Amino acid sequence: MEPQLEQRPADWLALGADVGGTSTRILVAAADGTPVGRGVAGGGNPVSHPDTAAAALGQALTAALAGIDPARVRAAVVGVAGGSALSRPEVRAAFDRVWSETGVNCAPAYVSDLEIAFAAGTAEPDGTVLIAGTGAVAGAVQSRHLVHTSDGHGWLLGDDGSGFWLGREAARATLRTLDAGDPPGPLATSVLRALQVPDGPGASAQPPDPHWQRVRVIDALNSRPPVRLAELAPSVTTAYSVGDPQSLRIVDEAARLLFESVCRVRRHDEHTPIVLAGSVASEDSPVGVALRALVSEGLSGPTLSARDGVAGAAWLALTAAEANCATEEARNRLSSV
Amino acid sequence: MEPQLEQRPADWLALGADVGGTSTRILVAAADGTPVGRGVAGGGNPVSHPDTAAAALGQALTAALAGIDPARVRAAVVGVAGGSALSRPEVRAAFDRVWSETGVNCAPAYVSDLEIAFAAGTAEPDGTVLIAGTGAVAGAVQSRHLVHTSDGHGWLLGDDGSGFWLGREAARATLRTLDAGDPPGPLATSVLRALQVPDGPGASAQPPDPHWQRVRVIDALNSRPPVRLAELAPSVTTAYSVGDPQSLRIVDEAARLLFESVCRVRRHDEHTPIVLAGSVASEDSPVGVALRALVSEGLSGPTLSARDGVAGAAWLALTAAEANCATEEARNRLSSV
Numbered sequence: 001m002e003p004q005l006e007q008r009p010a011d012w013l014a015l016g017a018d019v020g021g022t023s024t025r026i027l028v029a030a031a032d033g034t035p036v037g038r039g040v041a042g043g044g045n046p047v048s049h050p051d052t053a054a055a056a057l058g059q060a061l062t063a064a065l066a067g068i069d070p071a072r073v074r075a076a077v078v079g080v081a082g083g084s085a086l087s088r089p090e091v092r093a094a095f096d097r098v099w100s101e102t103g104v105n106c107a108p109a110y111v112s113d114l115e116i117a118f119a120a121g122t123a124e125p126d127g128t129v130l131i132a133g134t135g136a137v138a139g140a141v142q143s144r145h146l147v148h149t150s151d152g153h154g155w156l157l158g159d160d161g162s163g164f165w166l167g168r169e170a171a172r173a174t175l176r177t178l179d180a181g182d183p184p185g186p187l188a189t190s191v192l193r194a195l196q197v198p199d200g201p202g203a204s205a206q207p208p209d210p211h212w213q214r215v216r217v218i219d220a221l222n223s224r225p226p227v228r229l230a231e232l233a234p235s236v237t238t239a240y241s242v243g244d245p246q247s248l249r250i251v252d253e254a255a256r257l258l259f260e261s262v263c264r265v266r267r268h269d270e271h272t273p274i275v276l277a278g279s280v281a282s283e284d285s286p287v288g289v290a291l292r293a294l295v296s297e298g299l300s301g302p303t304l305s306a307r308d309g310v311a312g313a314a315w316l317a318l319t320a321a322e323a324n325c326a327t328e329e330a331r332n333r334l335s336s337v
Numbered sequence: 338m339e340p341q342l343e344q345r346p347a348d349w350l351a352l353g354a355d356v357g358g359t360s361t362r363i364l365v366a367a368a369d370g371t372p373v374g375r376g377v378a379g380g381g382n383p384v385s386h387p388d389t390a391a392a393a394l395g396q397a398l399t400a401a402l403a404g405i406d407p408a409r410v411r412a413a414v415v416g417v418a419g420g421s422a423l424s425r426p427e428v429r430a431a432f433d434r435v436w437s438e439t440g441v442n443c444a445p446a447y448v449s450d451l452e453i454a455f456a457a458g459t460a461e462p463d464g465t466v467l468i469a470g471t472g473a474v475a476g477a478v479q480s481r482h483l484v485h486t487s488d489g490h491g492w493l494l495g496d497d498g499s500g501f502w503l504g505r506e507a508a509r510a511t512l513r514t515l516d517a518g519d520p521p522g523p524l525a526t527s528v529l530r531a532l533q534v535p536d537g538p539g540a541s542a543q544p545p546d547p548h549w550q551r552v553r554v555i556d557a558l559n560s561r562p563p564v565r566l567a568e569l570a571p572s573v574t575t576a577y578s579v580g581d582p583q584s585l586r587i588v589d590e591a592a593r594l595l596f597e598s599v600c601r602v603r604r605h606d607e608h609t610p611i612v613l614a615g616s617v618a619s620e621d622s623p624v625g626v627a628l629r630a631l632v633s634e635g636l637s638g639p640t641l642s643a644r645d646g647v648a649g650a651a652w653l654a655l656t657a658a659e660a661n662c663a664t665e666e667a668r669n670r671l672s673s674v
Contacts, residue, residue, distance in 0.1 A: 176601075264516065264517065
């Protein structure tokens with residue numbers, strides 16, 4: 001037993017978790033950042049469905065810790081989408097319950113998804129971070145802690161420039177086209193196809209009946225959860241790629257709204273990193289490209305992309321376990337795969 | 338029996354109905370427009386709750402026809418909010434079922450709420466009509482029939498400039514104020530009061546905690562039906578009256594959006610009447626005032642206000658029963674109360 005105990009200090013592990021609306025991801029890593037375990041499960045809105053979200057966390061933890069002694073985990077950081085979720089006792093209680101069943105001895109630190117996204121993009125302690133996926137939220141980070149946010153108000157009240165916002169604008173542009181009786185352009189065509197709305201009530205409606213289609217679009221979108229409007233965001237990207245004017249306007253406006261959210265949490269004279277995360281803000285997305293142009297024109301400081309929030313969470317756990325483990329090399333190892 | 342039968346022709350009645358989201362109203366009138374019966378019941382969204390809406394119609398009909406031989410009704414016009422409701426077989430079936438129980442012999446004509454609002458505002462056959470209440474929709478009317486609409490897409494996708502829109506903008510402005518940590522102005526103060534959000538978690542939180550309040554506002558508005566955001570519209574009016582800059586911007590934008598909806602269904606060279614209906618478009622509302630300024634500046638034709646949709650429905654029923662009953666005097670009698 002004695003030799004094993006002496007080995008322990010070098011043998012400790014750090015655990016990071018990214019609890020999101022669509023997936024829950026776990027990364028367990030050695031002190032140098034080498035990944036030793038991963039787990040993925042479904043997501044869930046921790047605010048509206050704390051038990052579902054907690055169950056997904058449990059499932060992902062079980063997978064990530066398979067064959068690993070949970071007592072080796074020295075520090076754990078759990079990033080949760082939606083800053084407000086953490087302040088709710090029922091969310092915290094549901095998560096704590098799952099955690100106590102893992103056999104991990106250390107208590108997890110619950111942090112915002114903005115903090116893990118920032119850490120996934122840079123090893124610097126201070127800066128600005130934006131997550132634009134289905135939702136959209138910007139934050140100011142100081143000493144790796146979130147000190148200020150902008151937007152992230154949810155689809156009903158905000159998330160301006162998000163995937164939901166893009167999808168809603170796609171639907172709105174389609175309805176305006178149908179109201180006007182104009183022939184559908186690339187965007188409206190893509191939206192009508194995505195919603196499986198035919199040309200008219202008959203089997204071979206010729207010409208298309210815009211009034212009938214308009215009612216079908218409204219009915220289709222109101223008969224499912226509103227957040228699913230985000231599923232129409234790809235229609236904007238598709239139509240943008242062929243130069244559709246409606247989509248060009250929507251993309252520009254989304255980038256402008258996201259840029260405004262960033263500016264609301266950042267001093268103009270700052271030179272710290274700006275970390276962009278989420279599918280809508282990625283370099284592959286037209287909105288991400290337009291946003292980068294606005295950022296490089298209007299702000300100072302390097303613009304970085306965060307690809308994997310769970311790597312940021314694991315890196316923050318390394319940092320918590322032993323400050324001198326928080327190296328750029330460790331971060332690169334965590335992000336590899 | 339013979340003398341009674343001979344009296345019948347002069348004795349006929351017309352019936353109008355206004356089936357709305359918040360109330361259902363019936364007006365029964367003599368051939369000269371003199372009201373002889375009224376009924377009011379709750380409302381209901383005919384699309385999402387056809388049975389509730391139909392039950393309210395039945396209740397209002399029973400009240401309006403109390404003490405009246407239903408066989409005397411020669412024509413009936415039922416205006417239903419939301420043009421799409423009428424095209425749905427289940428809505429139509431639920432309404433027909435209720436109708437068959439009234440003892441009224443004639444089949445009702447189901448028309449759009451835009452048609453009855455237009456008829457409530459003018460005896461002219463052609464023109465433009467806007468309803469801006471909880472929702473917002475504009476329409477072009479030809480020969481008293483709706484031929485073209487703009488917006489009316491519902492709170493999720495449109496209703497730009499409506500009461501819902503105003504309430505959502507009030508909430509959005511409040512959240513931006515709280516995000517920035519700025520002291521709440523008249524609008525944010527009114528919204529926080531309406532939502533019963535205190536200054537902070539403690540009994541006497543001093544100073545106020547904007548981050549905590551932000552979470553409370555989001556939670557409060559997401560825990561009830563989205564359409565109830567319209568209940569915050571009065572906060573805009575209140576703050577507008579004391580010159581609040583946020584509310585000035587919101588009112589101007591609402592008026593601009595409603596004006597755009599009107600312009601989408603109206604040729605620039607038209608001189609027909611423009612009928613404005615609904616609480617948001619009324620002369621008493623700041624949006625209604627701003628909208629009238631835009632209309633009188635940008636469009637030709639008289640701007641008229643429709644106060645009572647059910648009077649328009651009853652007048653259309655008079656018209657249907659006997660074309661020469663469709664006089665301005667009859668319309669005035671129907672609208673009096």
